[in-house]
Amino acid sequence: MLVLDRVSKTYPNGVQALARFSAEVSQGEIVAIIGGSGCGKSTLLRAVAGLDRASSGRVTLDSEAIAAPHAKIGIIFQEPRLLPWLSVADNIGFGLADLSAAERREKVARALARVGLADKAQAWPRELSGGQAQRVAIARALVPQPEVLLLDEPFSALDAFTRRDLQDHLLDLWADTRPTLILVTHDVDEAVALADRVLVMRPRPGRLFDQIEINLTRPRDRNAPLFENFKRSVLTSLDRSLDRNVPDRDATQGPGQAMWW
Amino acid sequence: MISDAPVLQQSSEPAESAAAPSRLSRYARPMLGLLLPLILALGWELVVWLGWSNGRLVPPPSRVFATIAELARSGELIRHIAATLWRVGLGFAFGVIAGTLLGAVSGYWSLARRLLDPTVQALRAIPSLAWVPLFILWLGIFETSKIVLIAVGVFFPVYLGVMGAILIVDRKIVEVGRTFRLSGFAMIRRILLPAVLPAYVVSLRVGLGLGWMFVVAAELIGASEGLGYLLLDGQQLGKPAQILAAIVIFAILGKLTDWLIEVAAAPFLRWQDAFGRTKGT
Ligand SMILES: Nc1ncnc2c1ncn2[C@@H]1O[C@H](COP(=O)(O)OP(=O)(O)OP(=O)(O)O)[C@@H](O)[C@H]1O
Ligand SMILES: [Mg+2]
Numbered sequence: 001m002l003v004l005d006r007v008s009k010t011y012p013n014g015v016q017a018l019a020r021f022s023a024e025v026s027q028g029e030i031v032a033i034i035g036g037s038g039c040g041k042s043t044l045l046r047a048v049a050g051l052d053r054a055s056s057g058r059v060t061l062d063s064e065a066i067a068a069p070h071a072k073i074g075i076i077f078q079e080p081r082l083l084p085w086l087s088v089a090d091n092i093g094f095g096l097a098d099l100s101a102a103e104r105r106e107k108v109a110r111a112l113a114r115v116g117l118a119d120k121a122q123a124w125p126r127e128l129s130g131g132q133a134q135r136v137a138i139a140r141a142l143v144p145q146p147e148v149l150l151l152d153e154p155f156s157a158l159d160a161f162t163r164r165d166l167q168d169h170l171l172d173l174w175a176d177t178r179p180t181l182i183l184v185t186h187d188v189d190e191a192v193a194l195a196d197r198v199l200v201m202r203p204r205p206g207r208l209f210d211q212i213e214i215n216l217t218r219p220r221d222r223n224a225p226l227f228e229n230f231k232r233s234v235l236t237s238l239d240r241s242l243d244r245n246v247p248d249r250d251a252t253q254g255p256g257q258a259m260w261w
Numbered sequence: 262m263i264s265d266a267p268v269l270q271q272s273s274e275p276a277e278s279a280a281a282p283s284r285l286s287r288y289a290r291p292m293l294g295l296l297l298p299l300i301l302a303l304g305w306e307l308v309v310w311l312g313w314s315n316g317r318l319v320p321p322p323s324r325v326f327a328t329i330a331e332l333a334r335s336g337e338l339i340r341h342i343a344a345t346l347w348r349v350g351l352g353f354a355f356g357v358i359a360g361t362l363l364g365a366v367s368g369y370w371s372l373a374r375r376l377l378d379p380t381v382q383a384l385r386a387i388p389s390l391a392w393v394p395l396f397i398l399w400l401g402i403f404e405t406s407k408i409v410l411i412a413v414g415v416f417f418p419v420y421l422g423v424m425g426a427i428l429i430v431d432r433k434i435v436e437v438g439r440t441f442r443l444s445g446f447a448m449i450r451r452i453l454l455p456a457v458l459p460a461y462v463v464s465l466r467v468g469l470g471l472g473w474m475f476v477v478a479a480e481l482i483g484a485s486e487g488l489g490y491l492l493l494d495g496q497q498l499g500k501p502a503q504i505l506a507a508i509v510i511f512a513i514l515g516k517l518t519d520w521l522i523e524v525a526a527a528p529f530l531r532w533q534d535a536f537g538r539t540k541g542t
Contacts (some may be wrong), residue, residue: 048442051436051439051440068442069439069440069441069442070442071442074440075440077433077436079433081433081434081436081437083434083437083452083455083535084532085455085532086455087459094437094441094451095441097447098450099442124531125532128533144498
C-alpha cells in the first residue's frame with residue numbers, strides 16, 4: 001500500500017505547492033489525479049517518485065519511506081524522454097543493467113512485442129512517431145516490473161485517436177502484473193475511462209478536494225450513460241474546486257468539453 | 262549510418278531507397294568541389310606554359326609538385342612533416358587533456374566553475390600569440406615552448422566545449438537517470454558522456470584547427486625543421502614554390518587529421534538527428 005501522509009511542499013521561492021496532502025492507494029489500484037493548472041499535481045507525483053523531497057509529511061510504500069527514487073516505483077513523464085543515443089531496444093532495457101545480457105535481451109524482446117514495436121527494436125528514438133515513442137517509454141518503465149507506476153499527463157501531447165489507443169493499451173499492460181497506477185491528467189474522459197478512483201485537487205495551496213469512486217466494470221464503454229454520469233460528477237467537482245458556479249450539466253455535452261483545464 | 266545499422270526486415274525498404282541517392286552523391290559531391298581549384302590550377306599552368314607569365318612569384322602547380330617530389334626524394338619532406346606532426350600531436354594531446362579535465366570539473370561542479378571559470382575566461386581574452394615572448398623566456402626557444410603554445414591554443418575551445426556541453430545537458434534526461442537510480446559514476450558514463458559527445462567532437466575539431474594554426478606561428482618564430490620552417494626558409498631564399506609546397510602539405514595534413522577525428526567519432530554519433538546528416542546529400 002502506498003501512503004501519502006500530510007505531504008507538503010514549499011518551493012525555495014516561497015510558493016506553497018502542496019499543503020498536507022493525504023491519501024492511501026492500495027496495491028493494484030488505478031488512481032487518477034485531476035485539478036486546475038498549477039495545483040501541485042506534478043509536485044505531488046515527483047515527491048512520490050522520490051525525485052523531489054517533500055518539505056514535510058512522508059510518503060511510504062509498504063511502510064518503507066520514500067525519499068529517493070526507488071526500484072519499486074517507476075515514472076512516465078509527459079514527454080517520452082528516450083535517450084537519443086540508444087536504440088529503442090536499449091532504451092527499454094535501460095533499467096535492467098543489473099541483469100545478464102541474455103536475460104535483458106529476452107525481457108526487452110518480450111516488452112517490445114507487448115507494445116507492438118518488435119520491428120522497431122533497432123530504430124533510433126528519432127525515427128519513432130510521438131505515440132510510438134510514448135509506448136517505448138511505457139515499456140521502459142514497466143519492464144523492471146515496478147509495484148507503482150506514476151504517470152504525469154502521459155498522453156496529453158498526443159492526438160485524440162492515439163491517446164485513446166494508448167489508454168486502452170495501458171490498461172492492457174496493467175492487467176499483466178497489476179501495478180498500482182497513479183495518473184495525473186487533464187482529461188476527464190481519460191480519468192473516468194481508466195481509474196478506480198479520481199482524486200480532485202484544489203489549488204493554492206494544492207490539497208485534496210474531493211474523491212470520486214468510479215464503480216464501473218472493465219472494459220468500460222465510453223458511450224454508456226453511466227460513464228457520462230461519472231464524467232459529469234467529476235466535472236462538477238472540478239468546477240467546485242475552483243469555486244466556479246456549477247452550470248447545469250444535465251444539458252448534453254459535446255465531447256470537446258470533456259477536456260478540462 | 263545506413264550501411265552498418267542492423268536493419269530488420271521491415272525497415273530495409275526505406276534504407277535502400279535512402280542509400281541510392283547518397284551512394285551517387287558520395288562520389289559526385291567531392292568531385293564537384295574539386296572542379297574550381299582544378300580549373301584554376303590548370304589555367305595557371307597553361308598561362309605559364311604559353312609564356313604569358315614567367316611564374317616566378319606564383320609558380321605553376323607543376324613546379325610546386327616538382328618541389329614536393331624533390332623534397333620527398335631527399336628525405337627532407339618526411340623529416341619536416343614528422344617534426345610538425347610531432348609538435349601538433351603533443352600540443353594537441355596536452356591541450357585536450359587539460360581542456361577536458363578542467364572543462365569537466367567546471368561543468369560538473371558549480372563551485373569549481375565559480376572558482377575557475379573567471380580566470381580561464383580572462384586568460385582566454387588574451388590573444389594567445391601574446392604569450393610567445395614569455396614562453397620563450399621561460400621555456401627556451403626549443404620544443405617545449407612550441408608545444409606549450411600549441412597546447413594553449415587547443416585548450417580553450419576544448420575547455421569551453423566540454424563545460425558548455427555539460428551545462429546544457431537536458432535536465433529531463435538526467436532525471437531519467439535518477440529514476441533508474443544511477444549513481445554518480447553510472448550517471449556520468451550512461452547519461453552525461455553520451456550527451457556531451459557530439460559537442461565534444463566539435464570542440465576537438467576546432468581545437469585541432471587551432472593547433473595547426475599555432476604550429477605555424479611556433480615554427481615561424483624559430484625552428485630548424487618543420488613545415489613552418491620550410492615556409493620561412495622559402496621566404497628568405499626567395500623560393501615561392503617551396504612556400505606553396507609547404508602550404509599544400511599543411512592543407513592536406515590539416516584536412517586529413519580532421520577527417521580522422523570525424524571518422525573515429527562517427528560510430529558513436531550515428532544516433533544524431535543532425536541537419537547535415539539527413540539533408541546534406
Ligand atoms: N521548481 C519550482 N520552483 C518553484 N515553484 C514551482 C516549481 N515547480 C512548480 N512550482 C510551482 O508550484 C505550483 C505547483 O506546480 P505543479 O507543477 O506541481 O502544478 P501542476 O498541477 O502539475 O500543473 P500543470 O497541470 O499545469 O502541470 C505552481 O504554482 C508552480 O508555479
Ligand atoms: Mg504538471
